Each structure stands twice: as structure tokens, then as C-alpha cells.
Amino acid sequence: MPHAVQIENLHKSFGSLEVLKGVDFTVDEGQVVCVIGPSGSGKSTLLRCVNLLEQPTQGKVSVGGVELTDPDVDIDAARRRLGMVFQSFNLFPHLSVLRNVMIAQQRVLKRGRAEAERVARENLGKVGVAEKCDAFPLQLSGGQQQRVAIARALAMDPALMLFDEPTSALDPELVGDVLAVMRKLAQDGMTMLVVTHEMGFAREVADRVVFMDGGVIVEEGPPDQVIGNPQHERTRTFLKRVLDPGHADDGAGAAPPAA
Amino acid sequence: MTQSTTAGPAGPAGHVPGRPRFSPRKKQQISRGVQYTVLIAAVVALAFLVNWQGLAQNFAKMDVAEQSLPDVFTIALRNTIIYTVGGFVLGSLGGLVLALMRLSSVRPYRWIATVYIEIFRGLPALLIFLLILFLPLALPGFQVPGGTYGQGILGLAIVSSAYMAETLRAGLQAVPKGQAEAARSLGMSHSRAMISVVIPQAVRIVIPPTTNQFVSLLKDSSLVLFLGVSGEYVELTKFGNDLASTTSNATPIMVVGLTYLLVTIPLGYLAGRLEARQAKGR
Numbered sequence: 001m002p003h004a005v006q007i008e009n010l011h012k013s014f015g016s017l018e019v020l021k022g023v024d025f026t027v028d029e030g031q032v033v034c035v036i037g038p039s040g041s042g043k044s045t046l047l048r049c050v051n052l053l054e055q056p057t058q059g060k061v062s063v064g065g066v067e068l069t070d071p072d073v074d075i076d077a078a079r080r081r082l083g084m085v086f087q088s089f090n091l092f093p094h095l096s097v098l099r100n101v102m103i104a105q106q107r108v109l110k111r112g113r114a115e116a117e118r119v120a121r122e123n124l125g126k127v128g129v130a131e132k133c134d135a136f137p138l139q140l141s142g143g144q145q146q147r148v149a150i151a152r153a154l155a156m157d158p159a160l161m162l163f164d165e166p167t168s169a170l171d172p173e174l175v176g177d178v179l180a181v182m183r184k185l186a187q188d189g190m191t192m193l194v195v196t197h198e199m200g201f202a203r204e205v206a207d208r209v210v211f212m213d214g215g216v217i218v219e220e221g222p223p224d225q226v227i228g229n230p231q232h233e234r235t236r237t238f239l240k241r242v243l244d245p246g247h248a249d250d251g252a253g254a255a256p257p258a259a
Numbered sequence: 260m261t262q263s264t265t266a267g268p269a270g271p272a273g274h275v276p277g278r279p280r281f282s283p284r285k286k287q288q289i290s291r292g293v294q295y296t297v298l299i300a301a302v303v304a305l306a307f308l309v310n311w312q313g314l315a316q317n318f319a320k321m322d323v324a325e326q327s328l329p330d331v332f333t334i335a336l337r338n339t340i341i342y343t344v345g346g347f348v349l350g351s352l353g354g355l356v357l358a359l360m361r362l363s364s365v366r367p368y369r370w371i372a373t374v375y376i377e378i379f380r381g382l383p384a385l386l387i388f389l390l391i392l393f394l395p396l397a398l399p400g401f402q403v404p405g406g407t408y409g410q411g412i413l414g415l416a417i418v419s420s421a422y423m424a425e426t427l428r429a430g431l432q433a434v435p436k437g438q439a440e441a442a443r444s445l446g447m448s449h450s451r452a453m454i455s456v457v458i459p460q461a462v463r464i465v466i467p468p469t470t471n472q473f474v475s476l477l478k479d480s481s482l483v484l485f486l487g488v489s490g491e492y493v494e495l496t497k498f499g500n501d502l503a504s505t506t507s508n509a510t511p512i513m514v515v516g517l518t519y520l521l522v523t524i525p526l527g528y529l530a531g532r533l534e535a536r537q538a539k540g541r
Contacts, residue, residue: 051444053440053443053444076443076446076447076448077446079443079444079445079446080445080446082444083444084441084444086437086440086441088437090435090437090438090440090441091441092438092441092442092456092460093460094459094460094463103455103456104442104445104446104447107447107451107455108445108446108447108451109446149441152445153444153445156445156446
């Protein structure tokens with residue numbers, strides 16, 4: 001069986017700035033992989049290369065056995081199988097919540113209005129915002145908006161969900177609702193690739209954690225290993241900063257975090 | 260360089276430093292008093308020096324004003340609205356095409372759109388109308404469809420499409436990039452994402468400036484005068500001018516002016532309201 005995601009020797013440059021410097025990794029079906037790392041490490045770019053929102057400079061990206069970097073592939077068709085959740089939600093502000101979840105079903109999957117509405121309501125119920133169907137996105141809290149965005153992606157029956165720092169734009173007290181929805185998705189067996197700063201979530205939910213820095217994968221493995229007992233100096237420094245931000249300036253070589 | 264004024268006490272006869280001769284409050288009173296005095300003097304002078312009788316005879320003669328009724332509304336205003344709305348609709352469509360061309364990834368499209376926009380924003384609208392008059396000479400056998408209406412609408416559309424293109428381009432660019440990305444990541448094609456997601460939002464963004472453009476187009480419709488229209492095709496300005504000539508009186512022009520204001524002032528108000536609502540909605 002092909003890997004859900006297979007990335008080989010991925011390079012991405014913006015002008016003269018090389019953001020990804022040769023990344024290889026795979027995600028298997030049903031797996032949850034969390035990508036962590038400092039800002040500017042290329043983790044968001046990596047995620048955006050998976051559904052080709054960024055065109056890789058070099059390398060191969062395959063999803064479910066289909067090579068997306070093949071110039072002759074129908075990228076629109078391929079993206080239908082990939083749900084994406086953005087840091088800034090990106091709901092369509094001119095459409096009601098229900099229409100947000102319906103529009104791609106109708107226009108892309110050519111589902112009828114009734115079926116699209118049924119699927120939309122079902123998914124909005126699943127993420128716990130069923131009662132907000134007729135509201136407009138900007139009337140919702142950030143946490144509700146992000147859950148609608150997840151429902152919008154799920155309504156397309158994706159084989160893989162990509163999350164680009166889904167809780168980074170949320171007020172702290174709203175993070176939990178979104179993480180709960182993602183945890184539930186993982187339990188239901190969804191294949192997920194998650195860029196996140198939520199170490200607790202990564203540790204609890206991920207099958208594998210990938211630590212990136214400077215455009216390369218520094219370390220990857222089970223969460224207890226990468227987060228609990230990191231092997232590399234850079235991973236240790238990063239985790240110390242994230243888990244204990246009050247002492248961010250402690251020199252390198254400090255003890256591994258107690259988390 | 261700042262010079263300290265706090266060093267040492269003031270001389271025995273000097274006033275307290277930092278305290279000008281007139282307090283700001285006093286200064287303001289004096290200034291306001293002067294302004295009112297000038298205003299009252301001007302009003303009084305006008306009242307005595309101007310020949311009000313003569314003015315009224317020439318600009319506000321009631322029986323001449325009555326002559327313009329009801330044609331000023333049933334023919335002239337109606338035609339003005341036909342020319343304006345026609346030019347606006349055609350110009351908006353052309354403007355949308357030009358805006359999309361300017362944002363196209365195909366370089367020659369960008370050039371063509373840029374050249375068109377620069378030319379027709381840079382020329383006086385009157386010049387366009389004069390050129391339209393010569394179209395049949397340049398292209399023998401060519402007739403602008405729709406006759407006189409068609410010519411007027413075409414002229415207004417040529418001008419307004421250049422302005423609309425720039426407004427719409429700004430609107431399209433004001434839609435956050437994440438919107439198109441979200442649409443594409445749901446499997447929409449580029450054009451589907453534009454139609455379903457980006458353009459509807461851009462249109463909302465440009466409604467207030469577009470309302471202002473409609474007002475200026477309404478005023479530009481007076482240039483139809485130069486197409487040599489007559490009879491049932493006259494719009495407000497031509498109508499007023501003709502009637503003013505036959506009656507040797509300026510009253511019809513005043514009537515026409517008031518008719519323009521009847522439309523433009525509410526529209527300007529509406530644009531302001533829409534703008535305020537949008538500012539609040541963000």
C-alpha cells in the first residue's frame with residue numbers, strides 16, 4: 001500500500017532564501033504526525049508543499065500514491081482528497097456558516113443542494129457548532145470559526161487532513177475546543193499532518209513527532225522520544241524555550257526539559 | 260536646539276514667562292469676532308449691491324420653469340439615467356475584464372490592460388465623445404449598435420471601464436490571499452475560486468467607491484450633448500441648454516441643475532453610509 005504522504009528530497013526557495021533544504025519523510029495511513037520547530041524552520045512551508053499551495057523548487061511530493069509534483073497531474077482533483085486547516089481560519093466571510101461548508105461540495109463535488117446541506121449539518125454537528133449554521137463567520141469566536149473550518153474540510157471526505165498551526169491565532173481559553181475536535185478526529189482514524197506548538201497535544205495524540213530546524217528534519221520519532229527525551233541539542237534548546245518560556249535565555253546545554 | 264526659558268526669574272517689569280499677552284481663550288474670542296464681522300459685512304453688501312429683481316428674472320422665472328415640466332423628468336432625466344446606467348453596466352463589465360487582465364499571469368494581457376487604462380484615464384471624456392462622432396468616417400459602414408443611445412452609452416463605458424478597472428483591481432487585491440488559498444485547497448479551480456470566493460468579496464469592498472464613480476458618470480453623461488442628440492434623445496444638460504436658448508432665460512439650466520442634485524446628493528449620501536457601514540464591519 002502506498003504511503004498516505006511521501007516526500008522525497010523536497011527543496012523550496014523563495015528568491016534567494018532557501019526555506020526547505022532537502023526534506024524526506026512519510027506519513028502512513030491512519031497516522032497522526034506532528035511537525036514542531038521554531039518559527040522560520042520551514043514547517044509551514046513543508047505543509048503547504050504537501051497540497052502544492054507552494055510549488056516545490058525541487059523534489060517529489062506524493063499523496064496516496066499520486067505524485068502531485070508531476071506537472072501533468074490534475075492538482076484540483078488531487079486537492080479534493082486533502083483537507084487543509086489554516087492558522088487564520090480563512091472562512092469565506094460573505095457566506096453563512098452553512099454555505100461555507102456547502103459551497104465546495106456543490107461546486108467541486110457537484111453534490112446536490114439537499115445532500116450538501118445534510119453533509120454540512122452533519123459535520124458542523126460533529127465539531128460542535130451545529131447551532132451556528134445561519135451565522136456569518138465574523139460573528140463567531142475564533143475557536144468556533146476554526147471548528148467551522150475543520151467541518152468545511154471534512155465535508156469533502158478527505159483522505160488526509162493538513163493542519164497549519166490551527167490554534168496559534170486563538171485566545172488561550174479557546175484552544176481546548178479545537179484540540180478536542182482534532183483529538184476526536186485522530187481517534188476516528190483520520191490521517192493527519194499537524195504543524196503545531198501545542199506540545200501537550202503532540203505528545204498525547206501524535207504517532208510520530210518531527211522536529212524541524214533550518215529547513216531540515218533534525219529529529220523524528222515517537223513523541224515520548226522526541227519530546228520526552230530528545231537526542232539532539234537543537235531539539236533540547238527548542239523544547240526548553242517552548243515549555244519554559246520564562247527562562248528562554250538559559251544557555252545551550254541545559255538539562256533536558258522535565259516535561 | 261532648545262533654549263531654556265526657565266533660567267532665572269523674569270525682570271521686575273516683564274510678564275510671567277510662559278504667559279502670553281492674550282490667553283488662548285481670549286485669542287479665540289477675538290478671531291471669532293473678526294470672522295463674524297466680515298461675514299455680516301459681506302451679506303449686507305450683497306443684499307444692497309446685487310440686483311435681485313434682475314437675477315430672479317433671469318435665473319428663477321417661474322413661468323419658464325413651468326415650461327420645462329414635465330419633460331425635464333419624463334424625457335431628460337429618463338435619458339440621463341439611461342445613458343448613465345447603460346454606461347455604468349457596460350463599463351463595469353469591461354472594467355472587470357480589464358482588472359482581471361491586469362492581474363493575469365499572461366504578460367501581454369497585463370500590457371494591453373495597462374495601456375488601455377492609462378490612455379482612457381488620461382484623456383478628457385469630451386475627447387472620447389468627439390472621437391465617437393468620427394467612428395463612422397474611420398470605419399465606413401460601421402454603426403454603433405443602439406443608435407444614439409448606443410453612442411452615448413459607448414462613450415461613457417469607454418471612460419468608466421478604465422476607472423472601474425483600477426477600482427476593481429484594488430478590490431480584488433484587497434481580498435486576503437488566504438481566501439483564494441482556502442478555496443483552492445478545497446479543490447476549486449483558479450477560475451471557480453475567483454467566481455465563488457474572490458470576486459463577490461471584491462465587489463463588496465468596492466461598492467462605496469463605485470457609488471461615487473456612478474455619480475461622476477452621471478455628471479459626465481452631460482457630454483452626450485456633443486453627440487448632437489435631439490428630440491427624444493436629449494438628456495438633462497442638452498434639454499436645459501435648448502430650452503434656455505429658446506426662452507432666452509437661464510431658468511431651465513437652474514431647473515436642470517436642481518434635477519441633477521436630486522439624484523447626486525442622495526447617492527453621495529448613500530456612498531457615505533455604505534462606507535461607514537463597511538468600516539464598522541471590519
